[in-house]
């Protein structure tokens with residue numbers, strides 16, 4: 460059982476007020492709040508350890524390097540990768556996908572090749588592939604979904620051809636909440652000899668992810684959505700692929716030797732980590748992962764499922780409520796529309812009542828086109844949220860509805 464009252468004391472921001480109302484923070488899909496241990500780790504490391512990593516012979520540099528590299532081990536353990544050489548530090552999911560689109564595209568894609576994505580992707584898993592398409596003449600193929608927001612797996616299977624080079628799909632939709640059957644989808648890709656990248660931005664914070672069990676070839680996520688700091692993210696990649704890929708950016712750290720005639724690139728994972736890494740951020744990310752591990756990802760998933768089920772039932776009691784995304788398996792994201800109230804109006808008025816939700820297209824405009832809507836209101840939950848907060852949101856929505 461999760462002790463919510465105790466957990467909430469670890470997140471000072473949760474006890475603040477906005478417009479004189481207690482804050483109800485339901486924008487966890489955009490970013491999560493940070494526990495004290497994460498914020499304190501940042502201050503502590505700057506105050507007592509700070510020095511650039513990897514290059515120094517002096518005490519502080521070695522200590523900072525140890526912290527940075529032990530964070531890599533924490534990440535490895537958290538997603539059960541085989542080796543720390545398969546964990547690349549990036550700025551976030553977006554950079555992880557751009558890295559892969561650039562390097563994988565360079566090494567493996569040429570004119571006429573195909574990449575499969577889905578209709579429910581975030582722009583960060585669409586635009587890098589479109590940029591690759593423009594550079595290399597690659598074609599994007601899109602897996603469609605049904606009206607409940609579930610990907611059509613038969614159609615997916617029929618998209619493969621001998622030209623298919625990669626599948627890149629989201630584990631959990633940031634709009635619909637759908638948990639895609641990625642293990643099955645990866646197996647399908649492998650049956651066609653194709654590797655798969657999974658966008659884990661919305662899954663890693665909420666469900667236990669085991670990259671070996673999924674057999675994912677690449678897996679991307681952001682630290683700030685899992686209670687860690689902004690500016691740090693992960694690209695996991697199987698060593699067999701990473702070894703074959705060219706570097707993403709050039710500079711310090713990613714080289715072994717440089718002369719004006721020839722540069723020898725560094726070994727994994729440093730080959731993909733040009734420049735000074737955010738070593739303060741990686742230590743803080745490791746603290747965040749330790750924090751959620753201590754609570755237990757299974758307990759977190761079970762509690763958030765309970766919250767989401769409760770919220771769905773309560774929201775359904777509201778007249779004119781339309782929940783967008785009714786997949787069988789859903790994460791802790793609920794998108795909705797009430798009557799013909801514009802999402803922006805709903806979001807703004809809820810904000811005045813202390814409820815922080817997100818409104819708009821959620822960086823998934825192609826999905827909005829598929830749904831035939833401009834945007835939604837989105838409430839997304841974390842393990843520090845409560846049923847009382849959901850009640851407050853439902854009461855607030857009722858108030859807004861009556862105003863229209």
Ligand code: PMP
Nearest residue numbers: 551552553581583633658660681
């Ligand atoms: N993919 C999904 C599914 C997301 O929800 C997000 C963030 N909203 C991203 C990618 C991008 O993450 P970031 O902005 O942290 O790079």
